[in-house]
Amino acid sequence: MFKKEKLQQTNFLILVLLIVLIVSLSLLNGGRGYLANNLLLFLSGILLLLAIKNHKFCLGKAHYILFGFLFFSALSLFFSFSAYNSFAYFLQIFSVGILFFVVSSLHFSYKDLKIFINVVLATAFILCLIGFYFYITGHYSRLTSIFYWPNPFAGYFLFVIPLGLIIFLKSKKKVFIAPLLIIFFTAFILTGSRGAFLAFAIPLIFVFYYQRKNFKRNFHWLICLILLIIVFASLLSAMNTSLNASSTKFFSKPSSDSLLDASSGIRLSYWEGAWHIFKDFPLFGIGFNNFQDVYPSYQTSPLNAGKYAHNFYLKILAEAGIFTFLFFIFFLIYIFLIAKKKIDFNKKPIILGFWAGALGSGLHCFLDIDWHWSANLVLFFLFCACFYQFVLHADNSKYSISKFSKITKSILFFIVIFLVFKAGHGLFTDYSFAQACNYQDTGSFSQAEKYYHQSLFLNPNPNYQRFFAYFLLTNGKIHQAEILSQKLKRTDSHQALNYQLSGYVAINKNNLIQAEQEFKQAIILDPLNRPVYYLDLARLYLAQNRKQEAKSIANKILGYYSPDVIQNRMGLILPQQTITSGIEKDIVELQKIVDL
Structure with a gap:
């Protein structure tokens, strides 16, 4: 009894x-954002712990199939x-x-x-x-x-x-x-x-x-x-x-x-x-x-x-x-x-x-x-x-009905501890990143750098690393920015933004040959969505008096961006929110290069 x-x-x-869990995820923008994700990890860990306390698990065919999926x-x-x-x-x-x-x-x-x-x-x-x-x-x-x-x-x-x-x-x-x-x-x-x-x-x-x-x-x-x-x-x-x-x-x-x-x-x-x-x-x-x-x-x-x-x-x-x-x-x-x-x-x-x-x-x-x-x-x-x-x-x-052996319990307890730790750690690093951005916006650069470092503690988030690298670059810490950019290219090799960042680092080091290679790689990985990659390369060519190459690379992307396309890409979804920002300005700059 x-x-x-x-x-x-x-x-x-x-x-x-x-x-x-259901109420929180629903009211947290449908479960979008770091708070919702960390809450999901935390509560799933706690629920698994409660299941372990029951000392048994009902296993049917669907469970075995789902285990195969996982x-x-x-x-x-x-x-x-x-x-x-x-x-x-x-x-x-x-x-x-x-x-x-x-x-x-x-x-x-x-x-x-x-x-x-x-x-x-x-x-x-x-x-x-x-x-x-x-x-x-x-x-x-x-x-x-x-x-x-x-x-x-x-x-x-x-x-x-x-x-x-x-x-x-x-x-x-x-x-x-x-x-x-x-x-x-x-x-x-x-x-x-x-x-x-x-x-x-x-x-x-x-x-x-x-x-x-x-x-x-x-x-x-x-x-x-x-x-x-x-x-x-x-x-x-x-x-x-x-x-x-x-x-x-x-x-x-x-x-x-x-x-x-x-x-x-x-x-x-x-x-x-x-x-x-x-x-x-x-x-x-x-x-x-x-x-x-x-x-x-x-x-x-x-x-x-x-x-x-x-x-x-x-x-x-x-x-x-x-x-x-x-x-x-x-x-x-x-x-x-x-x-x-x-x-x-x-x-x-x-x-x-x-x-x-x-x-x-x-x-x-x-x-x-x-x-x-x-x-x-x-x-x-x-x-x-x-x-x-x-x-x-x-x-x-x-x-x-599967009863938990000592080995099974140990594994499940480890999973529980990991999920709970990951949730807490995620809250800490995500909060730190938000604070870093806030301090950067207010000009408190020493505080911003401190929180950027905290946000990357045991957390190789590519987006956080990229933000921090740009922060370092704009504050003259080129070597540290270069280390981060090279790490990003190794761990997130198909993200074009990482090669754009590496190109900017190369320009600051006056290594124009490497900058050209990086901008070209960004274009290869994302040839249609960001005209700014072409603009970066065209400006690099102009700085080296390679006007015809600059015009050629500008024309290459302008052919895809008619006025109708630009208007579509700027279609409003909600107030203060657009599908893609900055495209119209980039296209205007590219057109100026073609008209030189």
């Missing part, structure tokens, strides 16, 4: 920590073009893997699940209210809330709406859940994410099929719901200042030159780039999170600039190789097709909500970048885990 009570207390504590993900780190970028991203993947292992091994009661679901719905409601405020008072025609990007925010509703819809159909007090559903559907529509709309269709069909009796029983309620959603969405659309200032209206067809269509049109280029990267590096890829550095070499137009593959599965192929990809696909097939057969969704509609929510998110990631927002990634694995724990307990002959 005592053991049972202790187990219940542990399960409740796990539930509380999961709630803290194993080959770790193996791909040894082949990464930038070990730091890949390791940082792998820790996120590893953390959500821990969440799946821990949560799917539990047996939440329906009371616990109800608490969990209510928190998810309440958090989504708060995000909607914030989103509506931004939508009405802002200058962007699509709803983003604090995710600050509409498509991942739409992806968040792929989890929320199936659960809300099932609760609505089953509830006798619909007057309480109906307003929430109206708000969720309205927010979902106003994101304008056509990919999310498509992804939502299939889970909706499954919900309709398994809940068809309830759909018929609540037909009149659903008609009223649809009408109210249309009215509310139209009302908010009419209040949006950016829509009123343009010809774009709610439910109207976007113009051919709209950013919405531009973003859709270039997805094919991202996919082609990811596919070509995979063909060049098929076994272990280029390393997690390196697409943004390697893709420019495969890019065909400045209009196709991007950081993400906009397809998570192609991303895995390109960044982690075929073995990692296959294990992840096997995991999805098992969850969505094989394990599904073991649950009667008619008897357990709430479990259908978890399954449908995860399915919608998985489908949307064929088209978009949802899982680059940690809140969405965590929700996907938690929804899969909540579904799979019921599969395990419905088919208890098909899984094994």
